[in-house]
Amino acid sequence: MSSTPTARWAATALAAARPAVFWTDTPDRPPAREALPGDSSCDLLVVGGGFTGLWAAIQAKQRDPGKHVLLIEARQVAIGASGRNGGFVAASLTHGLDHGAASWPGEIDRLLALGQDNLAAIEATVREHAIDARWEATGQLLVSVSPHQDQHVRASFDLHRRFGADVQWYDEPGIRGRVASPTYRCGFLDRAGAAVADPARLAWGLAALADRLGVRLHEHTELVSLSAEGTGVDAVLRTGRGLQTVRARDVVLGTNAYPPVLRRLRHFVLPVYDHVLMTEPLSAEQLAQIGWAGREGIGDGGHQFHYYRLTSDNRILWGGYDANYHRGGAVKVALEQRDSSHLLLARHFFQAFPQLEGLTFSHRWGGAIDTTSRFTPMFGTALGGRVAYAVGYTGLGVGSSRWGAAVALDLLTGEPTENTELTMVRRRPVPFPPEPVRYPVVAFTRREIARSDSTGRRGWWLTLLDRFGVGFDS
Numbered sequence: 001m002s003s004t005p006t007a008r009w010a011a012t013a014l015a016a017a018r019p020a021v022f023w024t025d026t027p028d029r030p031p032a033r034e035a036l037p038g039d040s041s042c043d044l045l046v047v048g049g050g051f052t053g054l055w056a057a058i059q060a061k062q063r064d065p066g067k068h069v070l071l072i073e074a075r076q077v078a079i080g081a082s083g084r085n086g087g088f089v090a091a092s093l094t095h096g097l098d099h100g101a102a103s104w105p106g107e108i109d110r111l112l113a114l115g116q117d118n119l120a121a122i123e124a125t126v127r128e129h130a131i132d133a134r135w136e137a138t139g140q141l142l143v144s145v146s147p148h149q150d151q152h153v154r155a156s157f158d159l160h161r162r163f164g165a166d167v168q169w170y171d172e173p174g175i176r177g178r179v180a181s182p183t184y185r186c187g188f189l190d191r192a193g194a195a196v197a198d199p200a201r202l203a204w205g206l207a208a209l210a211d212r213l214g215v216r217l218h219e220h221t222e223l224v225s226l227s228a229e230g231t232g233v234d235a236v237l238r239t240g241r242g243l244q245t246v247r248a249r250d251v252v253l254g255t256n257a258y259p260p261v262l263r264r265l266r267h268f269v270l271p272v273y274d275h276v277l278m279t280e281p282l283s284a285e286q287l288a289q290i291g292w293a294g295r296e297g298i299g300d301g302g303h304q305f306h307y308y309r310l311t312s313d314n315r316i317l318w319g320g321y322d323a324n325y326h327r328g329g330a331v332k333v334a335l336e337q338r339d340s341s342h343l344l345l346a347r348h349f350f351q352a353f354p355q356l357e358g359l360t361f362s363h364r365w366g367g368a369i370d371t372t373s374r375f376t377p378m379f380g381t382a383l384g385g386r387v388a389y390a391v392g393y394t395g396l397g398v399g400s401s402r403w404g405a406a407v408a409l410d411l412l413t414g415e416p417t418e419n420t421e422l423t424m425v426r427r428r429p430v431p432f433p434p435e436p437v438r439y440p441v442v443a444f445t446r447r448e449i450a451r452s453d454s455t456g457r458r459g460w461w462l463t464l465l466d467r468f469g470v471g472f473d474s
């Protein structure tokens with residue numbers, strides 16, 4: 001192991017970190033709801049107790065309060081990505097303006113407006129229903145931490161300004177004046193680009209809202225199979241009591257990066273493990289050493305990037321960078337702890353904030369990011385239009401999953417809507433190659449991305465992927 005000061009601080013700081021998700025590791029975690037007690041029927045079956053499923057159930061009830069909505073979750077609400085993410089609630093539906101403007105130039109104005117409306121609607125729900133989501137409308141900073149990120153960050157700023165975003169540029173002294181990191185070279189603040197929140201509390205609050213709206217919500221109830229039956233769908237579910245059947249008119253699948261019951265989705269969504277650290281709360285003196293009075297969510301300009309933010313009790317969440325795809329697309333609890341990724345993150349943390357030497361991490365965890373080759377979700381229907389899905393937010397789904405759920409509900413109506421007419425909704429992403437080719441291709445792409453981050457040059461492989469508008473990201 002390297003004996004640089006940051007490597008030593010990192011090892012010490014990680015020594016007592018709990019291998020658990022900070023957000024859900026709290027005594028006020030709600031008790032589990034009971035599993036579905038027997039066979040049943042409903043108008044709409046929603047599968048998945050993450051943001052997509054919760055918003056689908058809530059919006060279905062808001063559209064038609066008389067509809068019988070049943071939401072099932074294989075384990076517990078917020079056990080998936082929704083309860084273990086960075087808590088950045090971004091306005092973007094397109095994995096950032098840069099990607100959206102390049103991929104859907106003819107629709108980006110519309111997508112931007114839909115994204116801002118979506119973020120406003122989430123905030124309005126939080127406020128109206130007094131959800132204790134620790135919501136902070138902070139905006140977000142994009143910072144450059146290497147010479148070849150400067151140009152990308154500047155170009156992104158210019159693009160945001162061109163599209164009328166409320167942005168502010170900072171050169172080196174300015175950006176370090178906002179947040180005192182010796183790694184910062186320049187950056188910009190996007191004031192309306194994102195809020196930060198406690199994602200598990202947001203999900204729990206949405207589940208409680210769904211209860212109040214009359215949604216029947218059952219945890220520890222897993223969808224096993226779907227089949228067309230008459231004008232509806234028969235869903236076979238597994239609970240501790242064995243197999244049960246639900247007859248539903250319609251189904252929304254919000255199962256994200258988990259092995260999908262609709263096998264066709266396997267071609268399009270990869271589970272990519274991303275890792276996160278949480279520090280102990282900073283003292284007033286430690287906070288004073290880094291500034292950060294605006295409490296913005298922060299990301300750097302690398303393709304392998306770090307994201308970080310303050311929590312309501314002044315911890316720093318620090319995640320990203322070292323995303324890993326595991327052979328065969330495995331999703332399992334054992335993959336959530338990865339010593340090398342956590343150690344690398346901890347080292348990078350002290351490079352960014354050397355003045356915090358001595359600060360320790362309280363929690364370390366990981367989770368599967370729902371990655372598509374175009375970095376935005378994929379939508380569609382199956383079984384004669386009675387099953388709709390919204391999956392694959394590629395690490396930016398805390399906000400956009402509300403919109404994704406609305407798209408799935410729109411698709412079930414069979415009528416064109418403003419959402420369903422969008423190219424991003426109508427077209428599928430390019431599929432990933434199947435295993436055993438998938439793993440080496442993803443590994444090679446990752447290496448090329450790392451090389452591009454250190455040299456500033458895209459290389460032939462990434463240039464080729466760029467030409468087809470496809471890639472690999474988290």
Ligand SMILES: Cc1cc2nc3c(=O)[nH]c(=O)nc-3n(C[C@H](O)[C@H](O)[C@H](O)COP(=O)(O)OP(=O)(O)OC[C@H]3O[C@@H](n4cnc5c(N)ncnc54)[C@H](O)[C@@H]3O)c2cc1C
Nearest residue numbers: 048050051052074080081082085086088223256367397398
């Ligand atoms: C480490 C990490 C950091 C991230 N940071 C951010 C961030 O800061 N900002 C951001 O916008 N996005 C972030 N993301 C991505 C974001 O969390 C997701 O895009 C979003 O939560 C997706 O919500 P979802 O409801 O679609 O999926 P999930 O929250 O994963 O929910 C899917 C649910 O379906 C259930 N399920 C699966 N299969 C079945 C079945 N057969 N039967 C019943 N239930 C089933 C699962 O148990 C799970 O609870 C991050 C993700 C990770 C992993």
